[in-house]
Amino acid sequence: MTDARDLVAIHDPDDPRIAAYRAVRERDVVGRGERFVAEGEVVLRLLLGPSCRHRVESALIAKSRLPALADLLCALPPEAPLYAASQAVMDAAVGFHIHRGVLAIGRRAEAQDAAALLSELPPEALVVALVGVSNHDNVGGVFRNTAAFGADAVLLDASSCDPLYRKAIRVSVGASLITPFARGGSGAELMDALDAAGFRTVALSPAGKTRLDEIEPAPRTALLLGAEGPGLPTALMARARSTARIDMVAGFDSLNVAVTSGVALYAMTRGGVRPR
Amino acid sequence: MTDARDLVAIHDPDDPRIAAYRAVRERDVVGRGERFVAEGEVVLRLLLGPSCRHRVESALIAKSRLPALADLLCALPPEAPLYAASQAVMDAAVGFHIHRGVLAIGRRAEAQDAAALLSELPPEALVVALVGVSNHDNVGGVFRNTAAFGADAVLLDASSCDPLYRKAIRVSVGASLITPFARGGSGAELMDALDAAGFRTVALSPAGKTRLDEIEPAPRTALLLGAEGPGLPTALMARARSTARIDMVAGFDSLNVAVTSGVALYAMTRGGVRPR
Numbered sequence: 386m387t388d389a390r391d392l393v394a395i396h397d398p399d400d401p402r403i404a405a406y407r408a409v410r411e412r413d414v415v416g417r418g419e420r421f422v423a424e425g426e427v428v429l430r431l432l433l434g435p436s437c438r439h440r441v442e443s444a445l446i447a448k449s450r451l452p453a454l455a456d457l458l459c460a461l462p463p464e465a466p467l468y469a470a471s472q473a474v475m476d477a478a479v480g481f482h483i484h485r486g487v488l489a490i491g492r493r494a495e496a497q498d499a500a501a502l503l504s505e506l507p508p509e510a511l512v513v514a515l516v517g518v519s520n521h522d523n524v525g526g527v528f529r530n531t532a533a534f535g536a537d538a539v540l541l542d543a544s545s546c547d548p549l550y551r552k553a554i555r556v557s558v559g560a561s562l563i564t565p566f567a568r569g570g571s572g573a574e575l576m577d578a579l580d581a582a583g584f585r586t587v588a589l590s591p592a593g594k595t596r597l598d599e600i601e602p603a604p605r606t607a608l609l610l611g612a613e614g615p616g617l618p619t620a621l622m623a624r625a626r627s628t629a630r631i632d633m634v635a636g637f638d639s640l641n642v643a644v645t646s647g648v649a650l651y652a653m654t655r656g657g658v659r660p661r
Numbered sequence: 662m663t664d665a666r667d668l669v670a671i672h673d674p675d676d677p678r679i680a681a682y683r684a685v686r687e688r689d690v691v692g693r694g695e696r697f698v699a700e701g702e703v704v705l706r707l708l709l710g711p712s713c714r715h716r717v718e719s720a721l722i723a724k725s726r727l728p729a730l731a732d733l734l735c736a737l738p739p740e741a742p743l744y745a746a747s748q749a750v751m752d753a754a755v756g757f758h759i760h761r762g763v764l765a766i767g768r769r770a771e772a773q774d775a776a777a778l779l780s781e782l783p784p785e786a787l788v789v790a791l792v793g794v795s796n797h798d799n800v801g802g803v804f805r806n807t808a809a810f811g812a813d814a815v816l817l818d819a820s821s822c823d824p825l826y827r828k829a830i831r832v833s834v835g836a837s838l839i840t841p842f843a844r845g846g847s848g849a850e851l852m853d854a855l856d857a858a859g860f861r862t863v864a865l866s867p868a869g870k871t872r873l874d875e876i877e878p879a880p881r882t883a884l885l886l887g888a889e890g891p892g893l894p895t896a897l898m899a900r901a902r903s904t905a906r907i908d909m910v911a912g913f914d915s916l917n918v919a920v921t922s923g924v925a926l927y928a929m930t931r932g933g934v935r936p937r
Contacts, residue, residue, distance in 0.1 A: 647920035
């Protein structure tokens, strides 16, 4: 292992060199500014891969995991330190048991607004726009589906949660590191940007007028999703080119928003999934 | 409120009458035998409704929630005590903050095996069979989708998690209380029961031979799903009448199993969702 990559042995959980890894859950709450935390081998692989839009700052790996990860860790750029610690030191620094023994700190790419992001997409594009989706699991799940079905980008209004929040990255299985996204503004501003970029907007709602399978995807299609419970604001529903519903049993609670995104992306890509 | 239903005021978190509510998380680990915990108003409504297959034993409600829940609590059968406590007493008994202030203890209906359950289904039926799905969120998510798309029942092998585990009920939004299920045996035994009952078995897998949208639902169709990662055992894939895949971008991790169930149920019910 050490042939391939210098590593910095850490013996003290209070070592200032691993300060960014300390009290991970507490910092989830206060936020990390430009930094984010990546957990687990699959996510680290995406963070170090060619599709990642962000930069790795350092990695902290349990010593016992180093042999199995040797090849992967060679992809860590020379300026990013590789810290190695015993599982016990790692757990003590982080504040809970990291049972996969793999953590990294990333630094986010410069943020883009929705208009700038949409202007970079190809003439045929499929995007997902989230309004008021503040649950980390749901945002992570939407990103996972977006990557699986080869959609091009995700837009999020300011009230939706940060896709680089630790749990959102984990639930996305790293998809939020490789999928272009823009977050900010209101739902109406996202709609303005989508209209200006020539997207056919399809608002998903149990109250949608058209059955999802009757929606014909346009060259540029945007799927709009709101939070469970409130759903999409009425004004956005009214502005959307189409409103689509997934037929369900009357009286039962609606689908989870991540599941809805999976079903809608499946329906929109039934002509075949394009590699991005 | 008290006009409609006698309530038992609880002032001490250690009151033995609410012993079943004590240390909820710790008991999640050791199990509750025939009992289960239902959380939140939506789940309580299903637990007290006509579709519930199980029995309510008691409810513990934060005093502040009583006025809003008065109508619902009238449906609590007379033999089931209604305990009322301050939020502080409730939280102290339970061991964490119950921010919705609504808990109930249920007692599960007598278990059925897969063959007995399938024999009670109508001639046209859609079921979901889970093999090795041990994650509570995923099992809860599958039940939520099953109820939303009007599928008739869920079968689970012994290694899949209990649908009446607290978190599974919560994630299912109560669907696991109203959906007939049988849990036990091996995947091969579930397959035996499905074959004997005349079900067309469709195994979902990224390695499936047929594209999901090309599968024609039979009068009796069973969707087989395995755990993320290992997927369905090879022997079950070989025995299934069809193997179906959801087309995805190559190289990215597969879909979450709950999302897969949602997409597959959507595809199987495209001719229209039947009320159960």
